[in-house]
Amino acid sequence: MTVAAGLGYALVALGPAFSLFAGIVARKPFLVLTLLTSTLFWLISLIILSGIWRVFLPIRSGAWWPYAILILTSVAFQEGIRLVFWRLYKKMEEMLDSFADRISKPRLCLTDKMLISLAGGLGHGVAHAVFFCLSLLTPAFGRATFYVEKCSRMPFFLVSAIISLGFLVIHTFSMIIAFNGYGERKRSDQVFVPVVHLIASVMTLINLAPGGCVIGTPLLCVMVAVTLQYCWQMVWRRLSEQQHRQFSS
Amino acid sequence: MDPAAGPPDPAPAPGATISTAATVLDGLGAEVLAVMSPVSICMALVVLLISLLAPPSSPGSAAQPPPPVTAATLVYLESPTDTPGQKLVGALLDAAVFVALVAVVTFVLVALYYYRCTGFLRNYMRFSAFFVLFSMGGAIAAAVLRRLGAPLDAATALVLLFNASAVGVLSVFASAVPIVVRQGYMVALAVIVAAWLSRLPEWTTWIMLIALALYDLVAVLAPRGPLRMLVELASSRDDELPALVYESRPTVGPASGSSSYASAMGSVEMQPVADSGRSGGNQYDRVEQEDDSSRAVVEMRDVGASRSSIRERNLEREVPMAVPVSGQSSNQGGSSQHAVIQIEQHEEGETAPLVSAASANNAAPNEEHRESSSSDSAMEFEMFESTRGIKLGLGDFIFYSVLVGRAAMYDLMTVYACYLAIIAGLGCTLILLSICKHALPALPISIMLGVTFYFLTRLLMEPFVVGSSTNLGKF
Numbered sequence: 190m191t192v193a194a195g196l197g198y199a200l201v202a203l204g205p206a207f208s209l210f211a212g213i214v215a216r217k218p219f220l221v222l223t224l225l226t227s228t229l230f231w232l233i234s235l236i237i238l239s240g241i242w243r244v245f246l247p248i249r250s251g252a253w254w255p256y257a258i259l260i261l262t263s264v265a266f267q268e269g270i271r272l273v274f275w276r277l278y279k280k281m282e283e284m285l286d287s288f289a290d291r292i293s294k295p296r297l298c299l300t301d302k303m304l305i306s307l308a309g310g311l312g313h314g315v316a317h318a319v320f321f322c323l324s325l326l327t328p329a330f331g332r333a334t335f336y337v338e339k340c341s342r343m344p345f346f347l348v349s350a351i352i353s354l355g356f357l358v359i360h361t362f363s364m365i366i367a368f369n370g371y372g373e374r375k376r377s378d379q380v381f382v383p384v385v386h387l388i389a390s391v392m393t394l395i396n397l398a399p400g401g402c403v404i405g406t407p408l409l410c411v412m413v414a415v416t417l418q419y420c421w422q423m424v425w426r427r428l429s430e431q432q433h434r435q436f437s438s
Numbered sequence: 439m440d441p442a443a444g445p446p447d448p449a450p451a452p453g454a455t456i457s458t459a460a461t462v463l464d465g466l467g468a469e470v471l472a473v474m475s476p477v478s479i480c481m482a483l484v485v486l487l488i489s490l491l492a493p494p495s496s497p498g499s500a501a502q503p504p505p506p507v508t509a510a511t512l513v514y515l516e517s518p519t520d521t522p523g524q525k526l527v528g529a530l531l532d533a534a535v536f537v538a539l540v541a542v543v544t545f546v547l548v549a550l551y552y553y554r555c556t557g558f559l560r561n562y563m564r565f566s567a568f569f570v571l572f573s574m575g576g577a578i579a580a581a582v583l584r585r586l587g588a589p590l591d592a593a594t595a596l597v598l599l600f601n602a603s604a605v606g607v608l609s610v611f612a613s614a615v616p617i618v619v620r621q622g623y624m625v626a627l628a629v630i631v632a633a634w635l636s637r638l639p640e641w642t643t644w645i646m647l648i649a650l651a652l653y654d655l656v657a658v659l660a661p662r663g664p665l666r667m668l669v670e671l672a673s674s675r676d677d678e679l680p681a682l683v684y685e686s687r688p689t690v691g692p693a694s695g696s697s698s699y700a701s702a703m704g705s706v707e708m709q710p711v712a713d714s715g716r717s718g719g720n721q722y723d724r725v726e727q728e729d730d731s732s733r734a735v736v737e738m739r740d741v742g743a744s745r746s747s748i749r750e751r752n753l754e755r756e757v758p759m760a761v762p763v764s765g766q767s768s769n770q771g772g773s774s775q776h777a778v779i780q781i782e783q784h785e786e787g788e789t790a791p792l793v794s795a796a797s798a799n800n801a802a803p804n805e806e807h808r809e810s811s812s813s814d815s816a817m818e819f820e821m822f823e824s825t826r827g828i829k830l831g832l833g834d835f836i837f838y839s840v841l842v843g844r845a846a847m848y849d850l851m852t853v854y855a856c857y858l859a860i861i862a863g864l865g866c867t868l869i870l871l872s873i874c875k876h877a878l879p880a881l882p883i884s885i886m887l888g889v890t891f892y893f894l895t896r897l898l899m900e901p902f903v904v905g906s907s908t909n910l911g912k913f
Contacts, residue, residue: 218467222865225474229858236855236894239902256911263913285466301463320899321907324851337908345908352912386913396910405910 194346195330201350202322206315206357213307220308227274227312227364228319234270235320238263253397260390268383271364274309275371299431302372303365303424310364314357322353340402348402352393355409359389362420369423378423385416470868473828474861476625476684477838481860483629484839485846485853488636491581492847529641533649541653544664551671563682567610567627571603575630610682617685624684628832632839636847643844644889650837651885658879669877682832828868834880841888851903852895859891860884 200207214220242259282305286296297305326346328335334344363382370378389412395405520528550559576599583590606623609615638646657665838860845852863884871878906912 217463218465218471219463221471222467225858225861225865229862232855232858232891235903236891236899239899240894242902243898256906256909259906260911260913267913285463297463304463317912319854320851320903321912324849324854325904325907327850337910340910345910348910349907352910356912390911390913393911393913402910 198346198350202318202353223308224312227309228316231313231316264387306365306368310361314360318353318357322349355413358413480625480628480835481842484632484843487633488843488846525641529645532642533645537649537653548664548668568607571606628835632836635840636843651882654879654881683829855891855895856888859887863887
């Protein structure tokens with residue numbers, strides 16, 4: 190377990206994010222700025238959360254309910270942050286639109302908006318992966334590996350990387366779903382995102398049980414698949430709708 | 439990937455939407471990113487260097503590597519056994535001495551520049567660049583080689599090092615060098631100095647960073663601040679700043695080697711002195727400038743007005759307009775020719791978005807950041823662009839990197855937090871720059887945010903994150 194292992198774990202967690210970044214986000218500077226902003230947002234939310242929870246930490250007892258409360262509050266708080274982020278995005282969209290009007294260019298189109306929301310979601314996801322996985326990965330570059338007591342089958346770093354990957358994908362694509370839902374004022378989309386986030390987080394609670402990571406991690410992957418499928422359907426529907434509109438007009 | 443790959447079959451329509459979309463979203467923020475990416479690269483390299491070099495020294499005794507004899511530790515050298523009070527006082531003294539030294543050196547440089555001792559300044563800057571690259575860079579390179587266990591004989595190492603340094607000095611000062619090389623050497627200089635400075639004791643580093651941020655604030659914004667005087671002097675002479683400054687915009691070849699600082703939007707910050715005698719320098723040839731004055735670019739909107747008053751009015755008038763300006767008109771004949779050229783380009787730039795989307799890429803001035811899209815290969819466009827790059831003092835690079843490097847000695851988590859904070863601070867500074875349009879200090883916001891985030895992360899976030907994620911509970 191040396192540099193190769195460390196790099197491997199890092200790539201498991203952040204590889205897809207990297208390819209998304211290199212393939213889509215890096216092409217447009219504005220998206221990079223969006224990504225940085227959203228990463229910063231997530232970091233600030235995490236700092237506030239940890240500030241609140243600092244008093245109660247570390248949790249000594251083996252009980253699971255403090256973790257449940259922690260996760261519930263965290264998810265609620267982060268969904269609130271998402272709303273704030275949406276407000277900001279809305280303002281920025283207006284500014285961009287008026288700017289586009291002034292220089293006589295077309296306004297933001299659907300794909301643009303989706304790209305922006307993708308970048309925003311990717312920022313959240315990358316921040317999650319970086320702070321929850323990558324920053325703990327330093328020991329993996331050394332000669333040993335590490336097992337958590339509750340999960341003796343898989344190395345801690347591997348579980349951590351897979352969970353981070355799952356959350357990265359969920360964060361990324363649920364931002365697209367959420368922005369679209371807010372934009373269309375569609376209740377189902379708006380509700381879907383927090384629910385998925387919550388379920389995915391609750392699934393990590395399974396890891397608290399001895400040997401739970403063998404069950405919890407695949408379940409998380411199922412949630413990832415559900416999110417991806419939902420996002421795909423939604424984007425497909427929007428794009429084909431838009432195309433119909435263009436044909437008819 | 440999915441959303442972008444979404445419409446495979448409706449080929450024509452999405453194609454159209456994407457191409458039109460590109461016009462609004464594409465170039466936006468390019469200029470900001472052109473500053474942020476080298477800063478990021480610089481910080482990443484410093485973190486890499488520090489984490490590469492750290493392991494051998496950390497298990498060693500407390501004596502550690504030879505404590506760097508720098509201006510920052512003249513008064514007090516921290517030892518682990520001191521009480522926090524001692525450390526604090528010592529660090530404060532150190533920081534005060536360091537800032538005082540920086541201030542004195544800056545004043546001397548300003549005075550030299552004021553009395554037009556540019557020959558001396560130039561050679562001094564050359565020497566310091568060479569010194570940094572050769573001796574400090576050499577020491578770091580040797581340490582890296584030792585760490586990697588890669589043997590290299592002394593003769594080869596010296597030859598390589600000397601050549602690299604020579605090219606570095608040339609590229610830093612002559613404008614005939616590709617901009618990429620110059621930018622690369624700027625980043626390299628910053629990395630070397632930052633890696634060196636990050637060996638300072640912990641308390642001293644923090645206090646020094648804060649003190650420097652405050653000093654920077656004063657030096658750039660106070661009416662008689664040395665850096666402000668320097669900037670004003672340079673712009674009143676239509677001159678290059680006698681300082682090591684990273685330019686985000688290519689000043690391509692000798693043709694536009696003299697990008698004018700008269701355009702008021704130009705510089706985020708000018709920090710000529712990074713460390714007393716360590717860096718700072720005029721990378722531009724005086725001779726080049728004299729050549730370049732005939733190639734001056736004249737602001738379009740002033741062409742109709744009387745040419746003679748251009749220079750004076752540039753400073754006040756241009757600013758509110760969308761296109762920043764270089765107003766050098768010492769050579770009337772030469773500049774009038776170029777003025778004509780510029781007029782054509784300018785109109786092209788203005789009308790292009792209206793006419794065709796293909797060439798619209800040329801000029802998309804972003805309202806917030808007053809920037810334009812990345813340049814095409816067109817020569818005239820480069821000249822046009824050369825007047826409007828954002829310039830960032832090398833000192834900012836160095837001290838950002840010192841902060842991140844110091845954070846890297848604690849944990850990676852603090853590194854990411856500090857990086858984000860610094861970048862956010864830089865973004866804030868750039869936004870402020872677009873609002874108030876004169877040289878701004880780039881250190882204060884970033885450093886304050888960085889320090890705040892470091893301690894927040896270290897004290898609040900780390901136990902939280904480590905606690906929850908070692909239990910594999912995430913959200």
